[in-house]
Amino acid sequence: MTKLTGVTHRKVQVPSNKERTAFLFMRLSGVFLLFLAVSHVLVQHVVNSVHDLDIQFVIERWSSVTIRGIDLLLLFFALIHGVNGLRNILEDYVHSAKAMKVINVLLVVFLVISLIFASVAIITFNPGT
Amino acid sequence: MQVNMRIRRFNPEKDEKPYWGEYTLDDVDPNESVLDLLRRLKGEQDGTLTLRSSCAHGVCGSDAMRINGANMLACKTLVSRLGKEGSSEVKIQIEPILGLKVQKDLVVDMEPFFDHYKSVMPYFVNDSPPPADGRERLQSIEDRARFDDTTKCILCAACTTSCPSFWANEKYVGPAAIVQAHRFIFDSRDQAPEERLKVVGDTFGVWRCRTIFNCTNACPREIEVTKAIAEVKDVLATGKI
Numbered sequence: 001m002t003k004l005t006g007v008t009h010r011k012v013q014v015p016s017n018k019e020r021t022a023f024l025f026m027r028l029s030g031v032f033l034l035f036l037a038v039s040h041v042l043v044q045h046v047v048n049s050v051h052d053l054d055i056q057f058v059i060e061r062w063s064s065v066t067i068r069g070i071d072l073l074l075l076f077f078a079l080i081h082g083v084n085g086l087r088n089i090l091e092d093y094v095h096s097a098k099a100m101k102v103i104n105v106l107l108v109v110f111l112v113i114s115l116i117f118a119s120v121a122i123i124t125f126n127p128g129t
Numbered sequence: 130m131q132v133n134m135r136i137r138r139f140n141p142e143k144d145e146k147p148y149w150g151e152y153t154l155d156d157v158d159p160n161e162s163v164l165d166l167l168r169r170l171k172g173e174q175d176g177t178l179t180l181r182s183s184c185a186h187g188v189c190g191s192d193a194m195r196i197n198g199a200n201m202l203a204c205k206t207l208v209s210r211l212g213k214e215g216s217s218e219v220k221i222q223i224e225p226i227l228g229l230k231v232q233k234d235l236v237v238d239m240e241p242f243f244d245h246y247k248s249v250m251p252y253f254v255n256d257s258p259p260p261a262d263g264r265e266r267l268q269s270i271e272d273r274a275r276f277d278d279t280t281k282c283i284l285c286a287a288c289t290t291s292c293p294s295f296w297a298n299e300k301y302v303g304p305a306a307i308v309q310a311h312r313f314i315f316d317s318r319d320q321a322p323e324e325r326l327k328v329v330g331d332t333f334g335v336w337r338c339r340t341i342f343n344c345t346n347a348c349p350r351e352i353e354v355t356k357a358i359a360e361v362k363d364v365l366a367t368g369k370i
Contacts, residue, residue: 012322014330014368
C-alpha cells in the first residue's frame with residue numbers, strides 16, 4: 001500500500017544465479033581484502049624489509065596459528081576474487097560460448113589446484129621436518 | 130570562425146568500408162550547434178550526408194553521435210564548447226554511436242537498443258482498481274523523489290553506446306534499459322518489480338556493469354546512470370526496495 005508521507009519500503013523476491021553470487025562474493029571479499037591485503041603489504045614490505053624475508057621469518061610468523069588463519073583467509077579471498085575478475089574480463093573479449101566454457105573449466109582447475117597446494121603448504125608447514 | 134569537420138561516412142550500397150569525409154565551414158557562429166553545422170553541410174556541400182534529427186532542442190533524443198570521441202546530442206553541443214577559447218578555428222570529428230550497426234553515415238540501427246528497452250517492461254503495471262474518486266494513484270513526495278532522476282531519460286542511446294560492456298557484448302541489456310527498469314522498480318505504485326528484476330538480474334543484466342561511469346558522463350539529461358544501476362544492484366543483493 002502506498003503511503004502519502006515518507007518512503008515506502010517493499011520486500012521483493014529476487015532471482016538468484018551465479019552472477020549474483022559472484023557479485024556478492026566480490027563485494028564481501030573486497031571488504032576483507034581491504035584489510036587483509038593492506039596489512040599483508042604493510043607487514044611484508046613496510047614494517048619488514050623484503051631483504052629479510054627468509055625461512056626464519058616464515059618460521060616465526062607461521063608459529064602463530066592466528067597468522068596462518070589470516071594467511072589462509074587472504075589466500076582464499078584473493079585468489080577467488082582475482083580469478084573471478086579475470087573471468088569477467090575474458091567474458092568481455094571471448095564471444096564464443098564454447099570457448100568461454102573451456103576457459104571457465106581451465107580457470108576452475110587452476111583455482112582448485114592453487115588453493116589445495118597453497119592450503120596444504122600453510123596448514124602442514126612444519127620447520128622441524 | 131572556421132570549422133574543419135571530419136565525418137565518418139559509409140554508404141553500404143556504394144562503399145566497401147567506412148571512410149573519413151573532410152569538410153570546411155566558414156563564418157560559423159560559436160553559438161551554433163553541431164546539428165546546425167551538419168544541416169548546413171548537408172544543404173550547402175553534400176546532400177548525401179545522412180543523419181537523424183527531429184526537435185533540435187535536446188528533447189527527442191534522435192541525434193546522439195560521437196563528437197570528438199565522446200557521445201553527445203548534436204543539437205545540444207555548441208561549437209564554442211568544442212574549441213579552445215578565443216580560437217578562430219575549430220576541429221570537430223563526428224562518428225556514429227558505437228556498438229550498433231551503421232545503416233548509413235551517422236544513422237545506426239536502433240532496434241537492438243529498443244529490444245533491450247522493451248525487455249524491462251518500461252510501462253506502469255498496477256492491476257488493482259483505480260481510486261474510487263477516479264483520480265490518480267497518489268504517492269508521497271519522498272516516494273516520487275526516489276525515481277525522479279530516471280524519469281528524465283529520452284532514449285537517445287548515448288549512455289548504452291558509450292558503455293564498453295555493451296561494445297563487448299550486445300546481449301548486455303545496457304544502461305538505458307536499466308534506467309527505465311529503475312524508474313518503475315522504485316515507483317511505490319508499480320506492482321511488477323519482480324518481473325523487471327528477473328530481466329535486469331539475469332546474466333546479461335546489471336552484473337555486466339563494471340562501474341566505468343561512461344554512461345553518466347554521456348547522458349545529455351545529466352541522469353546519474355551509474356548510481357541508478359548501483360541502486361538496482363542493491364535491490365538485487367538485498368531483496369529490499
